[in-house]
Amino acid sequence: MSSTTRARGKVRERREDVRRRVLRTAAEMMADGTPYTELPVQRIAERAGVARSTFYLHFPDKSRLLIALAEEAVDALFGEAVVWWRADHSGGEEDVARAMRQMIAAYREHRRVLHALGEVAGYDPDVAGFWRDRMRGFTEVVQGRLDAERRAGTVDPAMDTPTTAQVLIWTVERTISAHCHHDEGPGDDRIARTLARSIWLIIYGVAPPAPTDRR
Structure with missing residues (x-):
């Protein structure tokens, strides 16, 4: 060398x-x-x-600093959910709830950065652009899965997959954000399970089958 x-x-x-x-x-x-x-x-x-x-x-400015801080926080927030969207959904609602609990835990760990991201994105175009791009990327993951499910005939063929994906992503993010600002932890499981049920019903339209006794 x-x-x-x-x-x-x-x-x-x-x-x-x-x-x-x-x-x-x-x-x-x-x-x-x-x-x-x-x-x-x-x-x-x-x-x-x-x-x-x-x-x-x-x-170059504090906006770039916040974006750098937010890279890890946003990846942590959505990481487990992306894993679920790309996985086999045979685990039903419980697997979704597990992903939601992981998202809540990640939000709590990074909540100061994520709160700042949401606040500054309201008036800073660079931060807003970063946030939109990242949300768009996660929305594309969801839409890709919904499109695949529609082709497979496992969801309503009339589903508007781009809009459904947007609604799911923003509903989950906003719900977790609001929850973590008003609840220090006791309601985490209730929120996770309610989000899981909502997501499952929006996608598949029916409640998942009850787990069978494998004994």
Whole structure:
């Protein structure tokens, strides 16, 4: 390996380290209770141990910082649901409820970032564009499954799959967001099961069969 290649590798490692420190610092400050909109760049940079100018080398503005923070949070929020949409649905409603419980847990873990994402997306076009793109991607996953089910004859042939997918995604996201803002955990299972029943009935139109006794 040439000295030039090694030097470039070290520069890249330093940049990645700085980026991680800034992201970790911002997340920690939010975890301490400071709303994202009230986090000054100078304070983030100082606590992360970097110059303000260095901060801007990695994040041109706070919108880009929030988007970087939200990447992981959004993936965690929808990850388990995507697994269910792509899986065999023979497990019925219980498998959907399990996915909903995972989404609720992920929202609670990342709720400060996700709350900031929803708030800032209301007025920042870059953040709004990121959020729309990610939601569009998850909606396409759902629509793809609904289209496959329609071709297989397992759902109503008249189903408007693009609109149904949008309704399902936004209903789940908004319900979990509102729930986690008003409930500290006791109602999680009830919400998960109610969402699961709603999703199943919207897709298949009938309640899933009762589990059989396999003894």
